[in-house]
Amino acid sequence: MTQQRKQKAVQKDYSGPAGGWGSVRAVASILTQEEVRILGSEILWKQNKPDGFMCVSCSWAKPAEPHPFEFCENGAKATAWEITPKKTDPAFFEAHTLTELRDWSDHALEENGRLTHPLRYDAARDKYVQVSWDEAYAEIGAELKKLDPKEVVFYTSGRASLEASYMWQLFGRMYGTNNFPDSSNMCHESTSVALPQVIGVPVGTVLLEDFEHTDCIFFFGQNTTTNSPRMLHPLQGASKRGVPIVVFNPIRERGLERFTNPQNPVEMATGSTTRIATQYYQVKPGGDIAAIAGVCKALIEMDVVAQQNGRPRVLDVDFIAQHTHGFEDFAAFCRAQSWVDLEAVSGLSEAEMRQAARTYAKANAVIANYGMGMTQHVHGVEACQMVVNLLLLRGNIGKKGAGISPVRGHSNVQGQRTVGISEKAKLVPLDRLKELYGFEPPREDGLATVDACEAILDGRVRGFVALGGNFLRAIPDHSRMEPAWGKLRLSVQVATKLNRTHLIPGEVTYLLPCRGRIEIDRQATGPQAVSMEDSTTCIHGSNGFREPVSAHLRSEPAIVAGLAKATLARNPKVDWDAWVGDYSLVRDAIEKTWPDQFEGFNKRLFTPGGFPRPLGARERKWTTPNGKANFTVPKSLENRLPAEEGVYQLVTLRSDGQFNTTVYGLDDRFRGVFGGRDVVLMNTADMARLGLEKGDTIRLVTAYHDGIRRELGGLQVLPFGIPQGSIAGYYPECNVLIPVGHHAQGSKVPAAKSVPVRIEKDTAALAAE
Template sequence: MSDKAKIQDYKSPAGGWGSVQAVLGILTQEEVTLLGSEILLKQNKPGGFMCVSCSWAKPAKPHAFEFCENGAKATAWEITGKTVGPEFFAAHPLAELRTWSDHQLEAQGRLTHPMRHDAATDRYVAVSWVDAFREIGAELNKLDPHDAVFYTSGRASLETSYMYQLFGRMYGTNNFPDSSNMCHESTSVALPEVIGVSVGTVLLEDFDKADCIMFFGQNTTTNSPRMLHPLQQAAKRGVPIITFNPLRERGLERFTDPQNPIEMVLTGSTRISTQYHQVRVGGDAAALLGMCKVVIEADDAAIAAKSPRVLDVAFIEQHTSGFEQFANCCREASWDDIERASGLGRAAIVDAATVYASAHAVIANYGMGITQHRHGVETAKMIVNLLLLRGNIGKPGAGISPVRGHSNVQGQRTVGISEKARLVPLDRLAELYDFAPPRWDGLTTVDACEAIIAGQVKGFVGLGGNFLRAVPERSLMEPAWAKLRLSVQIATKLNRTHIIPGEVTYLLPCLGRIDIDRQAGGDQAVAMEDSTTCIQGSRGQRKPVAEGLLSEPAIVAGLAKATLPPNPRVDWDAWVGNYALVRDAIERTYPDQFRDFNARLFQPGGFPRPLGARERKWKTATGKANFTVPKAALSPPEHGNGIFQLMTLRADGQFNTTIYNEDDRFRGVTGGRQVVFMNATDMKELGIEQGDLIRLSTVADDGVDRSLGGLQTVAYDIPKFSIAAYYPECNGLIPLKHYAEGSKVPAAKSVPVRITREAAG
């Protein structure tokens, strides 16, 4: 078939000339070659702008080129000179746009005018900002606040996020689902119970002090490529790097530093992982249990032989609770069960555990390959169990490192974007702004989807993101979305969510982070929080693509003024004129977290929020770090008898739902995303050959037909009964009820499916 993707094995390391060519390609594609080259030099630099893609930490002493391939793509994507204005929408009804691909929609360029959907013509038409705010405010005031959702993607600044949550709570709702609900909510549930904080404990400087680094379910190649620099430095120091992941990912195998002329000229590379264990989909908890078993039984043997202890006994006795119960669980676990559940042999697990036990300072990194499982919360706790055995939390060079995705997805939670009332300082907000905040828990992302399908949610305000494309259950969500009374989307570019209108629909274009944000008080800066809890300042660098664009804070303020009665305690206009006033308000609300916020805004490397666990102060129910006994580690997702476990993944040419191009260089895919990566033995047993077309159908008993056809098979190095395909294309296969226990994160990394071979074209 002519529309099939081209498959060719890619043998080069991550980085290197392939990365350079990709950067040049995206700059040319977006017609910003000269401008883009200049702006890239200011990316992730003190006084410059912080990357709009991933949230990985920014060093105090940056490289000359402190950006990665994906960061350059995100920058070029935002500073493109291509625009989408009223003329575009006059030429294209939404019914036509719904036939376009995700890549085609966003590739049209930056939105330039506020638009309102006209149902009679099925087109967006221009509307003034004044009219848009007035009409949206009137619609919101017709709704019960319980029936309105205020969603946030991970890009909004700390200042915007704080204003947004204040607006929503003064309106009367706690319905603040956000992109965290779809990725690291499992972390936010697990870690407070076991170490008393909801975020990682590792700082960037710890990578220089670690003598062992571990990865679980995290592909740094596509999700946080700048992380490869400290990994390469660690590898060159001889630090063992141990990876557990179903697929072999190039960035965790080999890396060529594009900033190293010798490596580039000599086409050299650095081996990253010293051990690479291809755990079966959903088998991480069993592998971790096996490692803990090895370490504990080695300590038992040391006691018997009167040799030096393997465990950090002093740490365990002083700082932890529940060790004996957990240790007995590990001793009783059988190797047959561990091997079956993990998909790894005993020898491999022993090898990993032996290296771990001999190290003095260990960092454990993990990503959505852990959190997006039915038992993601439990598996995150298992990583903590492993670290606690040798005191690897709260000391230099060690700790737990959940690698977040979008650039401020962690920070927006810090300043009040949360549906859980107990996590927000409501008493302080009430005191500062003289109003009565709602005290009920709001809707998570999954809750919001269920309520939209049931017709209970009537209004949806989206601060960035591509909600309809990011969530599960597409076949039910899209028809239900069209029944919303109000849909308001604040965005920089056109995406799928914008072309499925509700009864009243507005598309409000905003400045991007790289745009110069000139307000009454002069050019403004914003702040965000990275994965290591460091707060970074960011200042726009280029002239906005169109006159009349408003900043996100200005849009939030405009909506708030049009919706809420005046409040003498909140001067929205003053806040928009000078974002430093918003930062002062954040500091007053969170004085322990944001001391001297404005003074430290552009501190090189950012300033870290204080965390008790870094100092071995445990804000848990027991007052200690808690070992926990797993219940499901040896009961992985079902497989065999025709059932395969699908994990969704990102390509090299995308970031989250944004598709820069339809290639995936590292996996050897060019010109298409409708592919499924399969184990070659599984393909042979099913009578499937490379390039055959198949259909995936979800295994569920709720009567909903979830299937996706026209998928091209690609033989790949992946464990048996495990398959992989792209997000967000496969989100329609995920039932809303298929989520992580305790966190409601969609379990997108282990979806039970059956495979049917389709007839050739």
């Protein structure tokens, strides 16, 4: 395969619903593209089934009684991407230098196929060369022994299983570090910081069954079309019951508008669709706090009027009195807000906010879903807490059909935090690890993702060992991070496919290929199963069904054990070989470490629908310092930096054909963008004001006052239905515009949904054309 050349995108209307024949054609196309059409269709029958394998992409809940096809379009793409017979083998690297490969697109690199052999970077030849596993383990272990553990980062992608993640964090802590940044630091860490303060748990309270009992659903900043399409099944069911679905989102996403169920023959034959959103409010990016404040203000005013007229109260005053703290301060804050300010910041009218409040007030059980459109902002933590405020007003946490539902996009990112992948020492049972394994764990907090980036930039981190992921593409500030990365002493990447991070070597660099979750994992005691946790805290087992693409691949647990044995002094209380031979022993160890969360782990591993971890907030037991659910008052109405003249808020997006940094194809059909990703989606009024026409080429320059110029040129302007003053572009390409220091206060999640930028004509690109 050769480099994919940049090409201009074509914009055309796509009127189809989410799902439907468009989804069927997309699945057929990806199976053909990855040369797995026959085998792939057979394996897809097993996807997200109780005795099958859990999807390697999204973490949405898996039902106990699955549909015949319990996978979505993007899930099928992820499966085909993993089980492709295409290979990136040593012969490929013999033919290409890393300098050459850096000109390839993200799509072209991964599309080339699965990695097959362990590799070491040869600087003299600028190529990866094949090595043996023993040789790789030995040199990596020797390098780790030379480094100060505080200078080494142990990164984790959200796809690693609970078993591999538990072994990874134990290896790192026995080595002497708490530097465990992971995917959560880039997306839902705002949730993990916000929720414990207000409801006592770091995760959502909603179970899949709650969607069957709810009578109202709210959405904030979450695009179910691309991030969790299987969620459309419970949404369709709710819609058909007449449940109002209220959406706050800057862009009208097709999956939140209408859906044709590909598993319904009548719908497919007739082309009929189900309405999803009953009310759709295009809030400004970063305007969610103001929008929710407006809804809450309206509810509080409605409650006063109800009292004056002798009608039933609008607020659940008994719940507020018995279970909450801080209501009066929050109510005073809402009363003090002017509708003029709320309208200006949110981009919504007073009438729209009052309409949403009336819908909310009529419901007895409300679910509030949200995604990275809430968390990836400067005040993302406060935005999450505003959702809780809204729910607490009417007692919508801790009862059937109601609750808070942060929708995580990565398959096991939530589960990894559960089994110890955290840089925060207080979140890990260090005393229990000490008791079980006879070592003294480090007690100080480690580095989160932003901290790790800053430490790499200033030379404080010298070693980076990654269990999956594409760290250099996922993080902000590409133009600064890539040169700094080359100064690392040690870079080790465990991966299934080649990606951009692998092409920026340190002084000593290894690329270790692992088996995928869908591949059969044969160990000493036979084929092994692994486990993961979904967004609703349910734990699922997963079996492999595909023969490994290469006999030279090793499983993630085997690789972790190999590195640990080569690095650490022998510890008689940790039998790495036994754990690799039988993963049920790792699950026993997880249960011993968290007996309250994983009781009967191995026995319940393949429970249909998974088994839920116990969660106090579901039972209105608030494990907060004051023993109450807490109302909070936001510091600012704006979930973004203060506005400046001539500055636009850039929202980074994932396309229809994408999962995180993995780009399956160049089309984004729901947004009508085909054949290219170097685009900026822009309001037509803003285009007219700047004298821009469709197809003009522009450059974005970050408006962040730290003296560093960040820019991205060659971007094609396309008209789009986005609020004025806002623009949108694709992730990860636009990450070059995000400063490392531009992140959520309190959680350090990169503020990728509201990046301040200025727009310039790209004269260089125009001249080249």
